[in-house]
Amino acid sequence: MFLLLLGLAAIVFVIYKELWRWRMQQKMGHTQGPRVLPVVGNGHQLGKSPEDLLNFLFDSFYKYGNFQLWIGYYPNIVITDNKDIEYILCSNSLTEKSDMYDVLQIWLGEGLVNSNGSKWHQRRKMITPSFHFKILQDFHVVMNSNAGKFVEKLRARAEGGRIFDFQKMVHNLTLDIMCETAMGVPINAMDNPNSEFVKALDLIAENCLLRMFNPIKRNLDIYRFFPECKRLYRALDVFKDFIYNIIEKRMKMRLAENSQLDSAIPSDDSAKPRHAFLDTMLSATIEGRSLTREEIYEEVSTFMFAGQDTTSSALSFAVLLLSRHLEVQKKVYEEQQLIIGDDLKRDATFQELSEMKYLDMVLKETLRIYPSVPLVARAVKEDIEINNKFIPKGTTLLLFLMSLGYNEDNFPDPYRFDPERFSGLREDQSTYNPFECVPFSAGPRNCVGQKYAILEFKTVISKIIRKFEILPALDDLKSEDGRISTYFGPHKNVGTPPHKYEPKLATVLTLKSANGVLIRLRERK
Numbered sequence: 194m195f196l197l198l199l200g201l202a203a204i205v206f207v208i209y210k211e212l213w214r215w216r217m218q219q220k221m222g223h224t225q226g227p228r229v230l231p232v233v234g235n236g237h238q239l240g241k242s243p244e245d246l247l248n249f250l251f252d253s254f255y256k257y258g259n260f261q262l263w264i265g266y267y268p269n270i271v272i273t274d275n276k277d278i279e280y281i282l283c284s285n286s287l288t289e290k291s292d293m294y295d296v297l298q299i300w301l302g303e304g305l306v307n308s309n310g311s312k313w314h315q316r317r318k319m320i321t322p323s324f325h326f327k328i329l330q331d332f333h334v335v336m337n338s339n340a341g342k343f344v345e346k347l348r349a350r351a352e353g354g355r356i357f358d359f360q361k362m363v364h365n366l367t368l369d370i371m372c373e374t375a376m377g378v379p380i381n382a383m384d385n386p387n388s389e390f391v392k393a394l395d396l397i398a399e400n401c402l403l404r405m406f407n408p409i410k411r412n413l414d415i416y417r418f419f420p421e422c423k424r425l426y427r428a429l430d431v432f433k434d435f436i437y438n439i440i441e442k443r444m445k446m447r448l449a450e451n452s453q454l455d456s457a458i459p460s461d462d463s464a465k466p467r468h469a470f471l472d473t474m475l476s477a478t479i480e481g482r483s484l485t486r487e488e489i490y491e492e493v494s495t496f497m498f499a500g501q502d503t504t505s506s507a508l509s510f511a512v513l514l515l516s517r518h519l520e521v522q523k524k525v526y527e528e529q530q531l532i533i534g535d536d537l538k539r540d541a542t543f544q545e546l547s548e549m550k551y552l553d554m555v556l557k558e559t560l561r562i563y564p565s566v567p568l569v570a571r572a573v574k575e576d577i578e579i580n581n582k583f584i585p586k587g588t589t590l591l592l593f594l595m596s597l598g599y600n601e602d603n604f605p606d607p608y609r610f611d612p613e614r615f616s617g618l619r620e621d622q623s624t625y626n627p628f629e630c631v632p633f634s635a636g637p638r639n640c641v642g643q644k645y646a647i648l649e650f651k652t653v654i655s656k657i658i659r660k661f662e663i664l665p666a667l668d669d670l671k672s673e674d675g676r677i678s679t680y681f682g683p684h685k686n687v688g689t690p691p692h693k694y695e696p697k698l699a700t701v702l703t704l705k706s707a708n709g710v711l712i713r714l715r716e717r718k
C-alpha cells in the first residue's frame with residue numbers, strides 16, 4: 194500500500210513538473226533547443242564525460258544559436274549571441290551566480306567566485322587591490338623562479354626527442370606558482386606530484402566540477418549517499434587542514450613581528466616568507482574589522498581554485514598551437530631576441546614582458562580558440578527581457594563564451610590560428626568590439642586575476658621558447674594551412690578521422706584536453 198501511494202505521488206509530481214516545464218518552454222518560445230525527455234530533460238544528451246558535453250554544446254550552437262537546455266528540471270538558456278552576452282555581462286542586475294556554483298560551497302565556502310549580493314560587493318572591493326602593479330612585481334619573482342625550475346624539468350623529460358604530455362607537467366608548475374603566491378610557502382608539486390595535498394586538490398576540483406552538470410549528484414543531500422562522496426570529504430579534510438595550518442602560522446608570525454617592532458628588535462629578513470595574497474587578506478578589513486580565519490580561508494582557496502587550472506589550460510593550448518604552427522613560433526622567438534638581446538638565458542624583466550606585443554596576440558588568439566573558461570553561468574532572479582527576448586525568473590543563463598570565438602561574422606575562417614587578427618584593424622578597416630571575444634569575461638564580474646594570468650603566461654612562454662623549439666608529437670601533425678584540426682565543430686566528422694594525438698577537448702568549468710597535450714622539444718643551440 195505504502196509503495197502504491199509512493200508511486201502515485203511520484204506520478205503526480207512528474208505530471209506537475211512536466212506541466213511547469215511546458216509553461217516555461219512557452220515563455221521562452223523565442224529560443225529553440227534539442228528535444229527534451231520527461232524527468233531528465235536533456236540530461237541524457239550531456240553525455241557521460243566532459244568531452245561529450247563540449248561536443249553537445251557546439252553541435253547545438255551551430256544548429257540553434259541561443260538554445261534551451263534542461264538539466265533535469267533545471268531550466269537553462271545557453272547564450273551564444275554576442276549582443277546578448279554583452280548585455281548580460283554589462284548588466285548590474287545580472288551579477289548573481291547561478292546555483293550551479295553551489296557545488297563549490299563545501300570546498301570554497303563563499304569566496305569571490307561564488308558569493309553574491311552585498312557579500313560579493315564587499316569582497317570584490319577588498320580583493321581588487323591585491324592585483325596592484327607593485328604586488329604583481331612580487332608575484333613575478335615567484336613566477337620566474339618556478340618557471341626556471343620547470344624549464345630544467347622539461348629538459349630532462351624531452352631528452353632524445355621523446356614525446357611527452359605537456360599538460361600534465363604544466364599543471365604542477367601552475368600549482369606551485371599559485372600556492373606560493375597565495376600562501377607564501379612552496380608546496381613543490383613539480384618535485385612531489387603525488388603528495389597528499391596535490392592529490393587531494395586534484396580530486397576535489399574534479400569531483401566538484403563534474404557534479405555541476407549532473408542533475409542528481411548536484412544535490413549534496415543526495416550526493417552523500419554516493420561512495421565517492423566519502424573520498425571527497427577525506428580530501429577536503431586534507432586540503433583544509435593544510436591551508437588553515439598555514440593561516441595559523443602566518444597569523445602567529447605577524448603577531449611576533451608586531452611585538453618585535455614594538456620592542457625595536459630588528460627582524461631576521463632572510464627567514465621571512467615572501468609577501469603573498471594571504472598577507473593582503475590578513476591586513477584587509479571589511480567594515481572596519483579584520484577578516485575571520487574562515488573568511489581568509491575562503492578567499493585564499495578561491496584564489497587557488499580560480500587561478501590554477503585556468504592558467505594551466507592557457508599555457509597548454511598555447512604550446513600545442515605553437516608546436517603545430519611553426520611560422521607563428523618563429524615570430525614569437527624573434528620578438529624575444531629583439532627584446533631580450535644577446536643573453537637569452539636571463540629572466541625577462543617586468544617591463545620587457547609588457548613590451549612583448551606579439552606574445553600578447555598569441556595569448557588572445559589561443560584564448561579565442563581554446564578559452565580556459567568556456568562557459569559562465571548567471572541566475573535570473575526576476576522576469577527580465579534581454580534584447581527583446583523574455584527570460585522567466587528561475588532560468589539559468591549559460592554564457593557560452595567559447596562560441597564567440599567561432600562566430601564567422603567576427604572571426605572569418607575561425608578554425609585558422611592567426612594571432613595577427615588581434616593586431617588592430619581588420620581587413621575592412623573596422624576595429625574589434627571588445628565583446629566579440631571575452632575569455633576573461635567582462636563587466637562587474639570580470640576576471641579579477643587577468644593581469645596576474647597574463648604575467649604568468651608571458652613569463653613561462655618567454656622562458657620556454659628561448660630554450661626550446663616546440664615540435665608536434667609527429668612531424669606530420671604540423672599545420673600546413675594554418676588551421677587547427679579538431680574533434681568538435683562542423684569539421685568533426687569530415688575527412689579522415691583525427692589522429693590519436695589530436696586533443697580531445699573536454700570541459701566542465703575549465704577547458705582541457707582529455708588525452709593530454711603531446712609534444713616534443715628540441716633544445717636551441
Ligand code: HEM
Nearest residue numbers: 306499500503504507565566569632633634640641642646
Ligand atoms: C588564463 C587565465 C584565466 C582566465 C581565462 C580566466 C577567466 C575568468 C572568467 C571567464 C571569469 C568569470 C567567471 C564567471 O563569471 O563565472 C573569471 C573570474 C574570476 N577569476 Fe579568472 N581567469 C584566469 C585566471 C585567473 C587567475 C590567475 C586568478 C587569480 C589569481 C583568477 C581569479 C578570478 C576570480 C577571483 C574570479 C571571480 C571574480 C568575481 O566573480 O568577481 N583568474 N576568470
